[in-house]
Amino acid sequence: MRHSDKHEKIIQAAIKVFAKKGFFSARISDIAQKAKVADGTIYLYFNNKYDILITIFEEEIGKIIKEVKERIDQEDDPRKMLEIFAMEHMRMIKDRRNLAEVLQMELRQSNKFMREYRNTKFIEYLDIVSRIIRKGQEMKIFREDVMPGVAKRAMFGALDETARLWILSPDHRYTIEEAAKQISTIFLSGIEVKPRGSGRIGLDNRQDFQGS
Amino acid sequence: MRHSDKHEKIIQAAIKVFAKKGFFSARISDIAQKAKVADGTIYLYFNNKYDILITIFEEEIGKIIKEVKERIDQEDDPRKMLEIFAMEHMRMIKDRRNLAEVLQMELRQSNKFMREYRNTKFIEYLDIVSRIIRKGQEMKIFREDVMPGVAKRAMFGALDETARLWILSPDHRYTIEEAAKQISTIFLSGIEVKPRGSGRIGLDNRQDFQGS
DNA sequence: AATTAAAGAATGAACGGTCATTCATAAATT
DNA sequence: AATTTATGAATGACCGTTCATTCTTTAATT
Structure with missing residues (x-):
């Protein structure tokens, strides 16, 4: 069985699930289901839930x-x-x-x-x-x-x-x-550089920049 | 005891805790602790965790x-x-x-x-x-x-x-x-309306400027 | 080429820890 | 003493993670 096959399936499923529910509300079992894979299988390809997100x-x-x-x-x-x-x-x-x-x-x-x-x-x-x-x-x-x-x-x-x-x-x-x-x-x-000196905005600049 | 007193204390504590940990990782007990209030007290002022966020x-x-x-x-x-x-x-x-x-x-x-x-x-x-x-x-x-x-x-x-x-x-x-x-x-x-016709960007501008 | 053994993948039920929420009790206020 | 407000330990649902078991593939042996 090709290794990358499931890796990619899980990633693609995770993108969908994360998009729909957000990272925290997404369950591993949701991802597993969408990827047509057992919950445990995900842990053969990723260390944990964060790891899936980082990989994305x-x-x-x-x-x-x-x-x-x-x-x-x-x-x-x-x-x-x-x-x-x-x-x-x-x-x-x-x-x-x-x-x-x-x-x-x-x-x-x-x-x-x-x-x-x-x-x-x-x-x-x-x-x-x-x-x-x-x-x-x-x-x-x-x-x-x-x-x-x-x-x-x-x-x-x-x-x-x-x-x-x-x-x-x-x-x-x-x-x-x-x-x-x-x-x-x-x-x-x-x-863009202006054709004339119109870059300045005609406002009182009370606020001084502290930076150099 | 002033009602609004604790309400405000909880909100201010929640802002700090949410900022630090994010909504999901924040625990009610964290907020309670920071607000110097018992966990249960929070539920006298808010329906649930979401409610705190929405109130913010x-x-x-x-x-x-x-x-x-x-x-x-x-x-x-x-x-x-x-x-x-x-x-x-x-x-x-x-x-x-x-x-x-x-x-x-x-x-x-x-x-x-x-x-x-x-x-x-x-x-x-x-x-x-x-x-x-x-x-x-x-x-x-x-x-x-x-x-x-x-x-x-x-x-x-x-x-x-x-x-x-x-x-x-x-x-x-x-x-x-x-x-x-x-x-x-x-x-x-x-x-801003340009002093002259310098608004043109040298690219295909399908959209015409209607302004003078 | 058929049979057996070993390795590798995959499974999903069960575990265990983490909180949000509840509620019996206590303190404070009227 | 009645009522309101507050407490914090106890509850229970939830879900990430584990792991004993099963299935599949590959290799070795006959």
């Missing part, structure tokens, strides 16, 4: 990073790259909805119950964005004062939250592609 | 909405309003870190185990943003083609994700105020 993080995000990177590396223009990132992220969520739900929820939760685990894959994914922004800055296309470390989180957060609520509400006022386009448009014209 | 959602978000609205209503310029929203949101997270952690995590998770519960308070909070954007559009300050329903999620997501990661990482490369400023700047110059 590692293996599945890994695949996504690979896909997105390949797609982005075909481009040279940072503006296009950012737009493609937005679109690919949203498409991924649409096509792999269950996985997206698991990642969105448990990624946030995971710090609480898996203290030791540092999700390097997720960091790697975010860094796709900051690298694009730095490239744009080197090319003098994006403003210098944009902090890549902030912008990457902002960009990701904007996409992910929009997608999350899109998944939740049954009546979609917008398509996921429209949302991707809107967000990348806002961000791009938000970080 | 309702009461605490309610307070926040009130504060933010009051602060924003002092302004007329939608640009300033958006900037204030960003700053207030971030300040709130800094000042009420435990509450912020609970909201960030459990808000996402909650759909899974509390099927029936619709978080109207959260929707109300988001709508502060869409209302600002609509106002800006009416005043011809913000672009017409920006969808308020998308932009509000994007704005909130950008702020919240940035704040989330700021909470997680101990070494802050940026202050929370810097992040707020960065994000509101990006969004503002992203949605």
